[in-house]
Structures are given as C-alpha cells and as structure tokens.
Ligand SMILES: Nc1ncnc2c1ncn2[C@@H]1O[C@H](COP(=O)(O)OP(=O)(O)OP(=O)(O)O)[C@@H](O)[C@H]1O
C-alpha cells in the first residue's frame with residue numbers, strides 16, 4: 001500500500017542489473033519519520049532498494065518516487081535531502097584526512113564542490129561530531145580510528161548533510177556487540193531528536209526488531225512489511241531463510257535464530 005503522504009513510494013517497481021533481477025514487483029510506501037528495518041539474506045536486494053531510493057538504479061518497470069519526484073538521476077536536487085551510509089565504507093588507513101575533514105565532506109552537496117566551507121558549515125560539522133560523541137577526535141587522522149569510531153564519523157558525515165531521510169546499509173556489521181548497541185542507541189536518538197526518516201539495513205534481526213517501527217523482509221520480492229511482531233513469525237521467515245529458522249517468544253518480543261540453511 002502507498003499513500004500520498006509517503007516520502008518514499010515504490011509502485012510495482014522491478015530493478016535489474018543487466019540480466020539479473022535484483023528486486024521484483026515491489027510496492028511499498030514509507031511515511032515521514034518512520035524507522036524502518038530492512039532484512040533479508042545475502043543478495044536479497046537490500047542494498048539495491050537503497051540505491052533505487054538514491055536514483056542510482058532506475059526501475060525497468062513500475063516507479064520509485066522520493067519526495068514525490070521520480071529521481072532517476074543522481075543530480076536530482078532531492079539527492080541532498082537523503083543521507084547515505086554505504087555498506088562497508090571503512091577507509092584506507094593511509095588516506096590523509098582528519099575526522100573533521102571527513103565530516104565536512106557531508107556539506108559539499110549543499111555548498112558545492114568548488115566553494116570553501118564557511119562558518120555555518122563548520123558549526124554544522126561540530127554539531128554532527130557532538131551528536132556522535134567524536135568531538136575530541138576532530139583532528140585525528142581517520143585511518144587511525146577503530147572500525148566502530150569510523151562508523152560514527154560516517155554517521156556524522158551523513159548528518160552534516162542535514163538530511164530528512166537517512167539510509168544506513170549495515171552500519172553495525174563487523175563491530176563488537178557493545179559498540180553495535182551504542183551505534184543503535186545513537187541512531188535511535190537521532191531519529192527521535194531530528195525526526196529523521198530512517199531505513200536501516202541489517203542482518204541482526206534481534207537488534208533492529210527492538211527499535212524499528214516496521215520491518216521489511218526482502219528476498220528479491222517483498223515478503224512482508226509491518227510491525228516487528230507481525231513480520232517475525234516462523235512461517236513468514238521460513239519462506240526466506242529456510243526451515244531451520246527458530247523464533248522464540250521472550251515475553252513481548254520475538255527472538256529469531258537463523259539456522260545454517262542458506263536460501
Ligand atoms: N552492480 C551490480 N551488477 C550486477 N549485479 C548486481 C550488482 N549489485 C548487486 N547485484 C546483484 O543483485 C542482487 C541483489 O544485490 P544486493 O547488493 O542488493 O543484495 P543485498 O541484499 O544488499 O546483499 P548483502 O546482504 O550481501 O549485502 C544480487 O543477486 C547481486 O548479485
């Protein structure tokens with residue numbers, strides 16, 4: 001279902017890479033301010049869904065509309081309203097750039113590549129660093145940070161863009177459990193304080209199910225979309241992850257264990 005109030009609307013959208021179907025017949029509406037978790041096995045089209053929202057991969061049939069615009073070009077003005085944290089974007093340790101410079105890169109979609117950042121841009125960068133608790137590291141070379149700290153900087157860079165929609169592709173993968181929880185808590189707070197619309201791709205079903213308003217279960221097709229307790233049913237998940245899936249009921253929240261089966 002989609003409505004006119006949705007900020008993102010997929011209407012029977014099918015997306016191919018040459019001869020491979022990455023997403024098939026997706027109809028989905030996302031309202032402003034929603035926190036959406038996107039789950040599904042490897043190759044199920046999660047990253048492709050985010051790229052479609054960014055206008056990087058246009059649908060071969062159906063439509064994808066963002067802010068009520070069919071943004072099929074990267075240069076569409078609406079692109080600046082979407083912050084994007086790509087999957088596995090950790091930096092080369094020798095890349096000569098400080099934390100503050102990396103976050104300033106988030107300003108370039110607004111100030112243009114060939115102008116110098118002004119006082120207001122520096123204030124926004126410092127605000128973004130405060131939000132992710134990295135002010136003390138502003139002058140540190142990016143390559144000297146740990147993976148979790150780099151992820152915080154990447155989140156700050158996306159925030160410095162002052163986005164309305166934030167797309168996060170596996171921001172907690174490869175990060176230790178306490179830091180995963182800290183990043184999740186940070187994103188939850190940003191969602192609440194800045195009223196961002198968030199799409200969060202992850203394989204950690206139990207981490208996301210505690211914070212997302214709705215989960216979207218993909219496997220090329222859209223298998224389910226709804227509140228976590230509706231989506232995390234054994235029979236629904238088994239269609240995508242195979243029959244080895246176990247769902248236990250920990251009081252109010254379902255707890256999911258994905259077995260060895262590879263879909
Ligand atoms: N640039 C590309 N060229 C060709 N095929 C691609 C390209 N990117 C993705 N694909 C294919 O499209 C399908 C969906 O890929 P996608 O990256 O969206 O999956 P994903 O759900 O993000 O997986 P993962 O959990 O591994 O990140 C896969 O079959 C993949 O091989």
Ligand SMILES: [Mg+2]
Nearest residue numbers: 046047087169
């Ligand atoms: Mg992916």
